[in-house]
Amino acid sequence: MVTKGRYHHGDLHSALLDAAEALVRERGADGWSLREASARVGVSPSASYHHFASRDTLVRALSERTLAWLGERLRQECERAPGRRNDPQQRLIALGRGYVNWALEDPAVARLVLRGGATGPHSSIPTHPHDVLTAELDRLAEAGGLPALARPGAEFVLWAAIHGLAVLLTDGLIHIDGSRAVDVQTERVVRAALNGLAQETSPAAGWPAAHSAHTERLARHRSSQSTPEVDENH
Amino acid sequence: MVTKGRYHHGDLHSALLDAAEALVRERGADGWSLREASARVGVSPSASYHHFASRDTLVRALSERTLAWLGERLRQECERAPGRRNDPQQRLIALGRGYVNWALEDPAVARLVLRGGATGPHSSIPTHPHDVLTAELDRLAEAGGLPALARPGAEFVLWAAIHGLAVLLTDGLIHIDGSRAVDVQTERVVRAALNGLAQETSPAAGWPAAHSAHTERLARHRSSQSTPEVDENH
DNA sequence: CAGGAATCTCAACACTGTTCAGATTGGACT
DNA sequence: AGTCCAATCTGAACAGTGTTGAGATTCCTG
Numbered sequence: 001m002v003t004k005g006r007y008h009h010g011d012l013h014s015a016l017l018d019a020a021e022a023l024v025r026e027r028g029a030d031g032w033s034l035r036e037a038s039a040r041v042g043v044s045p046s047a048s049y050h051h052f053a054s055r056d057t058l059v060r061a062l063s064e065r066t067l068a069w070l071g072e073r074l075r076q077e078c079e080r081a082p083g084r085r086n087d088p089q090q091r092l093i094a095l096g097r098g099y100v101n102w103a104l105e106d107p108a109v110a111r112l113v114l115r116g117g118a119t120g121p122h123s124s125i126p127t128h129p130h131d132v133l134t135a136e137l138d139r140l141a142e143a144g145g146l147p148a149l150a151r152p153g154a155e156f157v158l159w160a161a162i163h164g165l166a167v168l169l170t171d172g173l174i175h176i177d178g179s180r181a182v183d184v185q186t187e188r189v190v191r192a193a194l195n196g197l198a199q200e201t202s203p204a205a206g207w208p209a210a211h212s213a214h215t216e217r218l219a220r221h222r223s224s225q226s227t228p229e230v231d232e233n234h
Numbered sequence: 235m236v237t238k239g240r241y242h243h244g245d246l247h248s249a250l251l252d253a254a255e256a257l258v259r260e261r262g263a264d265g266w267s268l269r270e271a272s273a274r275v276g277v278s279p280s281a282s283y284h285h286f287a288s289r290d291t292l293v294r295a296l297s298e299r300t301l302a303w304l305g306e307r308l309r310q311e312c313e314r315a316p317g318r319r320n321d322p323q324q325r326l327i328a329l330g331r332g333y334v335n336w337a338l339e340d341p342a343v344a345r346l347v348l349r350g351g352a353t354g355p356h357s358s359i360p361t362h363p364h365d366v367l368t369a370e371l372d373r374l375a376e377a378g379g380l381p382a383l384a385r386p387g388a389e390f391v392l393w394a395a396i397h398g399l400a401v402l403l404t405d406g407l408i409h410i411d412g413s414r415a416v417d418v419q420t421e422r423v424v425r426a427a428l429n430g431l432a433q434e435t436s437p438a439a440g441w442p443a444a445h446s447a448h449t450e451r452l453a454r455h456r457s458s459q460s461t462p463e464v465d466e467n468h
Numbered sequence: 469c470a471g472g473a474a475t476c477t478c479a480a481c482a483c484t485g486t487t488c489a490g491a492t493t494g495g496a497c498t
Numbered sequence: 499a500g501t502c503c504a505a506t507c508t509g510a511a512c513a514g515t516g517t518t519g520a521g522a523t524t525c526c527t528g
Binding site for chain 4: 469470471472473474475476477478479480481482483484485486487488489490491492493494495496497498
């Protein structure tokens, strides 16, 4: 830290993110304040308003940083998946485990991040977990493990299953003893979703309109570079 | 309302719950205050502390009331499910639709309630949605639509799928245009989970330890009547 | 009709997010 | 080198929050 006694902090932006993350871990997703995070960094409360427009903006920035990190971790865990020739199904199981295990390892942060806070239409997260999931699903489809008709929208049933399990766990609505049992149950959920998808038979028209807020963001971001940054203040 | 000008309100308890619920709808899950709710009811802020130990207690009470109501509604929707002879699979699809549709009709309240707020070990909700779900799953199992080995824990994969979809929608991480498309996607998620469960093959030992916080509560409540009420104040 | 228990008010506490005028600094330009 | 501007941070303030405790008001029981 180059923080000692200087008037200008150096990198207050990420220092505040770090402090907030630590506080979330110590006191829970909502048991902390902007003032506290500022004090911990050794700076006046109003200083943070030159880096984040509001407390909410800080939370969103932390969420985005965390999601990008998580996405990268998930990608790596897919790579390390067992099975002959990188079985795409095993990769997806590894992804699900990574998601759920992270939520249990870092429950307070996960509660804050996964809740999404109305996730306004802003910022493109480098490797969003959702993107990793769709990529892996594509891989499975190409390997012939998925009926073609299942593809548009299949991501949602898998994501709902994994995300649902993670959220039920971090919110304390479900409890599973032992990390081994968690892995088993997670694998079960992913397998069920994939099996269910593989068995889909009727086209069941009507879901071309479904899309994630993230894909929406990406599309908007690609089509217009001119979108002004919302993070401005003053 | 018998509220006019009286010093004693009459039924401040549920009046506060109603006001809070309305405020959540107007200003979002977190955009309201205890003071505001009290003022709306026409009472001083401190009056509410004779009925709820804290703001958090109010939130929990509202959650429980809502979950009980939702559970009842889901039960009814299962009854009205289409299909010959009350097909248990159709009943579960109806349940899933009820859950997701409610979340979309009342998104702010759903965000508050589904988040669960660490759902401490207290209070037994009359007809918790989770109980309705397991009951319907039992019905399906008895009808032979589920391999016996799938039963312990099967509730979690289905609940995760439904709850996950509902939460992704209310948190704005996914967006689906049109209530018809929502129904289709919900049915898809439920069907996938059920198909997946029906295809389960290996015993995959290790999940007898899994149980919901609610079942836990019920068990504790049945075994000891002596548990003191936590809702006390002073 | 008395009196205790329940209910509500008032005033205050420590704390929050947020704003704004002014002090302090680093870096770019002459 | 020195000047000056923009970026950065401070200090003090504002309205609003959850929560508490002492005291007023009312209801209900005996």
